[in-house]
Amino acid sequence: MSDPYGDRGNKDLSIGNPKGMGSEIPQRGGTSFAAPGGPFLIGDGMTAGYGQGPDILHDCTIAVDKGEIAVIVGPNGAGKSTGMKAVFGMLDMRKGHVRLDGEDITDLSPQDRVAKGMGFVPQTSNIFTSMTVEENLEMGAFIRTDDFSDTMAQVYDLFPILKDKRSQPAGELSGGQRQQVAVGRALMTQPKVLMLDEPTAGVSPIVMDELFDRIIEVARTGIPILMVEQNARQALEIADKGYVLVQGANAYTGTGKELLADPEVRKSFLGG
Numbered sequence: 001m002s003d004p005y006g007d008r009g010n011k012d013l014s015i016g017n018p019k020g021m022g023s024e025i026p027q028r029g030g031t032s033f034a035a036p037g038g039p040f041l042i043g044d045g046m047t048a049g050y051g052q053g054p055d056i057l058h059d060c061t062i063a064v065d066k067g068e069i070a071v072i073v074g075p076n077g078a079g080k081s082t083g084m085k086a087v088f089g090m091l092d093m094r095k096g097h098v099r100l101d102g103e104d105i106t107d108l109s110p111q112d113r114v115a116k117g118m119g120f121v122p123q124t125s126n127i128f129t130s131m132t133v134e135e136n137l138e139m140g141a142f143i144r145t146d147d148f149s150d151t152m153a154q155v156y157d158l159f160p161i162l163k164d165k166r167s168q169p170a171g172e173l174s175g176g177q178r179q180q181v182a183v184g185r186a187l188m189t190q191p192k193v194l195m196l197d198e199p200t201a202g203v204s205p206i207v208m209d210e211l212f213d214r215i216i217e218v219a220r221t222g223i224p225i226l227m228v229e230q231n232a233r234q235a236l237e238i239a240d241k242g243y244v245l246v247q248g249a250n251a252y253t254g255t256g257k258e259l260l261a262d263p264e265v266r267k268s269f270l271g272g
């Protein structure tokens, strides 16, 4: 396996990173955004599938660094959600590693990854609909033994509508508000990194813009964000780094700007 991140000794960096960060042209394949010591969170060379089934991910690499929003886009069935699940430890990895802040966490359970600082908002069933908004947030704090009232106040500052609706069952909220509950719940653990699987699924364009603004705000508080998005163009606009996955493999990697400017990416994935 290539080691484009140069954090496991003296290997040929040219294998995965022919031009390096900052080149004008997005590169095919698993490109490096090399930072000393490697990215903050990386699923590196992941090959994985469900149960005894075929490989869905093929040597797929996704990563996010401190201060960044990294976005994973690609056609339906490309393996975006599977990539997120693999990073979160919900699949058996057949090859590859997951590292968080330099530590190899490949063998940890999802629960243990949460304790290590990973917040994950899955695509579906990401809230408890019969519980109130506030109870959902409290559930998010389940691993904490300290006083979490400050964090709850921060979540309410970020999503004021949730404060207004804190005593309502979460199932009564609109789609965009439910997504806020889901993100808020993940923030209650005070994660070191936040993973979001299609946070804007099923919401209107206006609500999508609002959610993206909130996500940028979260990122500005210092929490790196790795997210999957169907709304590729809009997501790449706010992305420091983007991954286009095709059939479970890295097809294009670059900054959001680079990918938006790439004619092939535009033609194939952004509707021209």
Ligand SMILES: Nc1ncnc2c1ncn2[C@@H]1O[C@H](COP(=O)(O)OP(=O)(O)OP(=O)(O)O)[C@@H](O)[C@H]1O
Pocket: 050, 053, 056, 074, 075, 076, 077, 078, 079, 080, 081, 082, 083
């Ligand atoms: N629980 C599962 N068991 C078996 N196969 C699955 C499971 N979930 C997904 N797959 C398969 O994995 C492949 C990738 O699916 P995945 O949901 O990761 O793609 P995606 O890029 O997130 O797609 P979408 O944009 O439609 O959500 C598909 O072929 C899908 O059928």
